[in-house]
Amino acid sequence: MNSIGYLNDRTIFIEDYVGRESRVIKWTLIPASAGKDGNPTQFIVFDGYYHIQYWKHRLKAIIDVSDKEMCKGLKRAFGRFVAREAVIDEEYWTASWLRAEAHWDPMSYMRHVDNYKRKYAEEEFNALKRRCAGREGNSLKCLCIVSVKKEDPNIRRTVLNSVVGTLDLSIRLLLHGEKFPGEIKKPCSILATHDTQRYAYIANVCVSKFARRQGIASNMLYLATDMAVSAGMKQLFVHVHADNTSAQELYRKIGFEVVGASPPASEDPRFLMCMEL
Numbered sequence: 001m002n003s004i005g006y007l008n009d010r011t012i013f014i015e016d017y018v019g020r021e022s023r024v025i026k027w028t029l030i031p032a033s034a035g036k037d038g039n040p041t042q043f044i045v046f047d048g049y050y051h052i053q054y055w056k057h058r059l060k061a062i063i064d065v066s067d068k069e070m071c072k073g074l075k076r077a078f079g080r081f082v083a084r085e086a087v088i089d090e091e092y093w094t095a096s097w098l099r100a101e102a103h104w105d106p107m108s109y110m111r112h113v114d115n116y117k118r119k120y121a122e123e124e125f126n127a128l129k130r131r132c133a134g135r136e137g138n139s140l141k142c143l144c145i146v147s148v149k150k151e152d153p154n155i156r157r158t159v160l161n162s163v164v165g166t167l168d169l170s171i172r173l174l175l176h177g178e179k180f181p182g183e184i185k186k187p188c189s190i191l192a193t194h195d196t197q198r199y200a201y202i203a204n205v206c207v208s209k210f211a212r213r214q215g216i217a218s219n220m221l222y223l224a225t226d227m228a229v230s231a232g233m234k235q236l237f238v239h240v241h242a243d244n245t246s247a248q249e250l251y252r253k254i255g256f257e258v259v260g261a262s263p264p265a266s267e268d269p270r271f272l273m274c275m276e277l
Contacts, residue, residue: 074223075223076226081219082150084223086166091163092125092128092144094163095128095163097121099206100118103117104120128144138173139171144167145168145169145224146166148163148164149164164216165206166205167217167220168202170200171199171201171231171233172201180259198233200228201238205221217250218250218254225254225275225277233277239272241270251273252273254275256275259272259273
């Protein structure tokens, strides 16, 4: 690990020695924990996947990237936010961290929970990058959608400080013998080959707990719907936990209907919801 810092902003100054001379380099930090107001209280210079040389090369992209530079595909502006596809690794990392927080927050009383969050985020980052590179089972394509704060000329933000919500949208093929996603628990390598067996699937919907009730989740879902239609999909699916009634209500408002459910004795009871596009 290169360095650990505890600062109010998301930068740290590292003295880099080149021969006998030294120079100060400004690095962006990744949030490791947050206070009650949502502002980070602990940061870490993350080098689990990057070398110092790579970070130097990426420095401008991490700190100063405008909305125009980032928005290259479909997007959806609403309120103080914009929903769009993630573009750079720092956005993928922040999306992974939001997912780690969503997973571990119900167990925040546990000792060393921040370490578990960090490990979860690292694993999710790797998995997310694999999915978006098209190397994941029956997935033909995967996009990571993020909601970010709109650019404000009076406020200087880093990319890492801007992401407040995320979800995955994937284009998949039904497995041989499947009528609905997830019917076959031990998938074989045989995939359906006709376009009629392609479908869109949403997963990993989460919003920062300090940015909820601002329409972030619904607008990401609307954008995912637009992207699925643009890709020629006729159906959009999502799984939702049986006890997550607020999520079920949200999906119904968007246009989803329950089309399947886990067996009653399932350890992880979920509903399968679908929207015709």
